[in-house]
Amino acid sequence: MQVIGVVGFPASGKGEFSRIAKEMKIPVVNMGDVVRKAVTDAGLTLNDKNMGEMSRCLRQGMGMDALAKLSVPLIEDELEHSKTVLVDGIRGDSEVLYFQSSFKNFNLIAVDCPFEIRLERLKARGRSDDSANSSVEGLKARDDRERGWGLEAAIGMAEYVLSNEGTMEEFETAVKKLLDEIRRKQA
Numbered sequence: 001m002q003v004i005g006v007v008g009f010p011a012s013g014k015g016e017f018s019r020i021a022k023e024m025k026i027p028v029v030n031m032g033d034v035v036r037k038a039v040t041d042a043g044l045t046l047n048d049k050n051m052g053e054m055s056r057c058l059r060q061g062m063g064m065d066a067l068a069k070l071s072v073p074l075i076e077d078e079l080e081h082s083k084t085v086l087v088d089g090i091r092g093d094s095e096v097l098y099f100q101s102s103f104k105n106f107n108l109i110a111v112d113c114p115f116e117i118r119l120e121r122l123k124a125r126g127r128s129d130d131s132a133n134s135s136v137e138g139l140k141a142r143d144d145r146e147r148g149w150g151l152e153a154a155i156g157m158a159e160y161v162l163s164n165e166g167t168m169e170e171f172e173t174a175v176k177k178l179l180d181e182i183r184r185k186q187a
């Protein structure tokens with residue numbers, strides 16, 4: 001059993017990383033889905049403001065590792081059917097520490113991408129929680145909010161760093177190579 005976490009700033013390529021993992025038959029637990037469910041369960045509109053506020057409330061009530069705590073049962077369910085599970089959406093060092101204490105074989109991968117490229121991707125992808133972030137000021141505000149949750153510290157804890165500045169094909173090749181390498185080490 002192994003759990004692989006992926007961390008990075010908004011629009012760095014974590015979602016694409018997860019898509020590629022799914023294509024490799026690796027189940028993915030998206031921590032953002034935990035927040036999206038909490039937002040919809042509360043009867044709120046899915047947007048960046050509500051996602052950020054719900055994340056803040058969950059962390060305030062349960063600790064900075066709240067989303068990790070809520071994700072562990074989902075990960076454990078997936079581990080019943082798969083030797084490897086990917087966790088997407090880690091936002092802080094407290095979450096990394098919680099996963100490390102919960103899973104003996106936990107590896108963390110940081111996806112690195114420059115601000116300008118991330119901004120262009122946000123403008124292009126059109127997700128409901130991206131609309132407020134598709135300006136320079138909006139993305140800077142979101143980056144600052146996530147820094148406050150310990151994002152930079154979490155990125156600094158990564159065993160692997162994957163650059164995502166090139167083409168989708170280059171990124172896909174690099175992701176597959178890295179995931180295969182990590183799985184071979186754990187076999």
